[in-house]
Amino acid sequence: MSTTDNASTEAPRSEDPAEPELGAAGAQLSTAPLEDSPTGPAVGIGVIGWARWFWRQLTSMRVALILLFMLSLGAIPGSLIPQTNVDAMKVAVWKRDNPSWVGVAEKLQLFDVYSSVWFSAIYLLLFISLIGCILPRSWQFVGQLRGRPPAAPKRLDRLPVYTTWRTDKSPDEVLSYAGTVLGGRRFRTEAGGGNSVAAEKGYLREAGNLAFHVALIVMLVAFAWGQYFKSEGGKLVLRGSGFSNTLTQYDDFKYGTLFDPDDLPPFSFTLDRFDATYEKSGPQRGTPRDFKAYVTFSEGAAGKPQKREIQVNEPLQVDGSKVYLLGHGYAPVISVTDPAGKVIFKDAVPMLPQDGNLTSTGAVKVTDGYKDKDGRKEQLGFNAVFVPTFAGEGQGVMFSQFPELGNPRLMLSAWHGSLGVDSGLPQNVYQLDTAKMQSFKDESGQLFKQKLATGESMVLPNGAGTVKFEGIERWATFSVTHQPGSGLALAGAIAAIAGLAGSLFIQRRRVWVRAVRGEDGVTVVEMAGLGRSESTRLPEELAELAATLHEQAPTATPAEPVEETTEGERG
Numbered sequence: 001m002s003t004t005d006n007a008s009t010e011a012p013r014s015e016d017p018a019e020p021e022l023g024a025a026g027a028q029l030s031t032a033p034l035e036d037s038p039t040g041p042a043v044g045i046g047v048i049g050w051a052r053w054f055w056r057q058l059t060s061m062r063v064a065l066i067l068l069f070m071l072s073l074g075a076i077p078g079s080l081i082p083q084t085n086v087d088a089m090k091v092a093v094w095k096r097d098n099p100s101w102v103g104v105a106e107k108l109q110l111f112d113v114y115s116s117v118w119f120s121a122i123y124l125l126l127f128i129s130l131i132g133c134i135l136p137r138s139w140q141f142v143g144q145l146r147g148r149p150p151a152a153p154k155r156l157d158r159l160p161v162y163t164t165w166r167t168d169k170s171p172d173e174v175l176s177y178a179g180t181v182l183g184g185r186r187f188r189t190e191a192g193g194g195n196s197v198a199a200e201k202g203y204l205r206e207a208g209n210l211a212f213h214v215a216l217i218v219m220l221v222a223f224a225w226g227q228y229f230k231s232e233g234g235k236l237v238l239r240g241s242g243f244s245n246t247l248t249q250y251d252d253f254k255y256g257t258l259f260d261p262d263d264l265p266p267f268s269f270t271l272d273r274f275d276a277t278y279e280k281s282g283p284q285r286g287t288p289r290d291f292k293a294y295v296t297f298s299e300g301a302a303g304k305p306q307k308r309e310i311q312v313n314e315p316l317q318v319d320g321s322k323v324y325l326l327g328h329g330y331a332p333v334i335s336v337t338d339p340a341g342k343v344i345f346k347d348a349v350p351m352l353p354q355d356g357n358l359t360s361t362g363a364v365k366v367t368d369g370y371k372d373k374d375g376r377k378e379q380l381g382f383n384a385v386f387v388p389t390f391a392g393e394g395q396g397v398m399f400s401q402f403p404e405l406g407n408p409r410l411m412l413s414a415w416h417g418s419l420g421v422d423s424g425l426p427q428n429v430y431q432l433d434t435a436k437m438q439s440f441k442d443e444s445g446q447l448f449k450q451k452l453a454t455g456e457s458m459v460l461p462n463g464a465g466t467v468k469f470e471g472i473e474r475w476a477t478f479s480v481t482h483q484p485g486s487g488l489a490l491a492g493a494i495a496a497i498a499g500l501a502g503s504l505f506i507q508r509r510r511v512w513v514r515a516v517r518g519e520d521g522v523t524v525v526e527m528a529g530l531g532r533s534e535s536t537r538l539p540e541e542l543a544e545l546a547a548t549l550h551e552q553a554p555t556a557t558p559a560e561p562v563e564e565t566t567e568g569e570r571g
Contacts, residue, residue, distance in 0.1 A: 082111070123220070149190045162527070167522070181548050181549050198511075211499030215493070232254050267299045268297075274474050276292075288403070293309070320484070325477075329350060333469075336380060378417065382413065419436075523553075
């Protein structure tokens with residue numbers, strides 16, 4: 001028995017559907033439409049011909065890849081330039097800082113990339129391209145599943161993998177053995193012409209290929225669904241305060257193009273308590289161990305109050321929305337008294353953490369009710385730095401040594417004038433805009449500032465009033481997200497991975513066995529295999545099949561040579 005393997009030196013002829021020597025046996029081993037050949041069919045003249053040409057170009061895999069690449073490029077400005085539906089304040093700041101680019105950016109819809117005309121056009125064309133590519137492949141694949149393995153070509157020795165031997169078994173016995181062997185290896189078999197058996201295997205390769213492309217469409221649909229109907233908002237809630245899921249309650253809110261505020265699920269909750277624990281010693285001192293928010297939750301307008309706990313990565317789920325615990329911090333309680341001794345401001349002012357030990361910064365803004373000692377209306381502002389655990393006087397700068405309340409201190413610097421809140425422009429509540437303000441001065445003419453412990457007061461210069469550090473509250477930030485289509489996107493991703501694995505690891509191949517009785521009465525057995533160029537295991541598989549069949553139909557024993565006597569007679 002001998003085996004010939006030309007796969008490494010000669011491209012399989014099966015990839016050319018027009019190969020005359022192989023005929024139907026050399027038909028494509030994939031579901032790629034025949035129109036995708038390098039030359040392609042002739043395009044007719046006129047509108048119909050051009051329409052057919054355009055459709056074939058649009059539904060080709062080459063164009064689909066180009067559109068996918070363009071979609072990736074189109075998402076870049078959406079990541080680099082602030083988007084209106086995400087953060088209108090950042091858009092306003094970007095326009096202020098880049099005035100020369102505003103006109104171009106607005107014409108190109110760069111502030112609304114994902115709902116722009118050009119991005120939607122690329123997205124829609126990619127969607128149509130994938131569907132137009134998949135449909136003909138699907139019909140072709142269904143036809144292949146219903147068909148039978150093609151008959152053996154006349155010249156099996158022209159196939160890339162080939163072997164032959166002679167046996168004393170009859171052709172019918174050999175073919176019967178071959179059908180049993182191939183069927184046992186899960187090949188689909190078909191008798192052909194009475195002297196051969198055709199077998200084919202690996203149909204799931206194309207099923208995986210199609211599943212991968214269908215999964216891409218599912219993921220595109222899920223992505224579009226999520227982008228158009230999503231909503232996500234953040235809210236900082238002080239301990240003892242509540243939140244109701246309405247648009248006006250959010251500190252920031254971003255949403256999809258087709259989002260309707262009436263779709264927000266009705267619920268509310270109150271933050272009863274927030275607990276945080278930290279490592280108190282060792283090299284990981286200050287490392288957070290557990291964050292937990294205890295809330296009283298009510299679903300609907302008249303829902304029964306329920307006690308719930310919200311932890312990191314354990315959100316509260318309400319009617320398709322999820323309430324995540326994002327962060328926490330401290331809110332010093334500050335009171336401000338005017339020159340007449342009237343308390344004009346008293347509130348807990350949230351501070352934003354700047355490091356892992358919760359060194360925090362913020363701003364106190366007194367917008368109404370203040371008059372200086374001459375009776376003139378003004379606004380007061382204070383830049384604030386808060387540390388929950390101060391190292392002590394002479395022990396370093398104003399940085400916290402531990403995130404829990406150990407030795408809290410509040411540093412305030414005082415300003416007066418106009419806070420700019422009446423300009424109509426959005427402001428950051430945690431930063432003080434001093435463009436139209438003047439600083440209070442100390443005795444040396446420097447910015448007036450003072451470090452306060454809990455219960456201490458700061459007397460403003462020139463009898464302008466007092467500021468008192470009353471106490472400390474805690475706050476937690478929550479994110480309420482509604483992301484439709486996420487489950488569909490997950491299913492599409494899993495299906496895409498499974499389909500891709502099938503298309504990569506399953507090999508489509510065909511095997512033929514022919515048995516013909518020779519002129520000397522000995523049966524000549526031929527076996528050949530054909531696969532796509534990536535079917536590197538085909539020679540090995542054919543050798544295994546041939547060895548198994550050879551055990552049932554062994555090589556014929558050569559006839560002993562005939563001896564002749566000296567008289568010319570046979571002995």
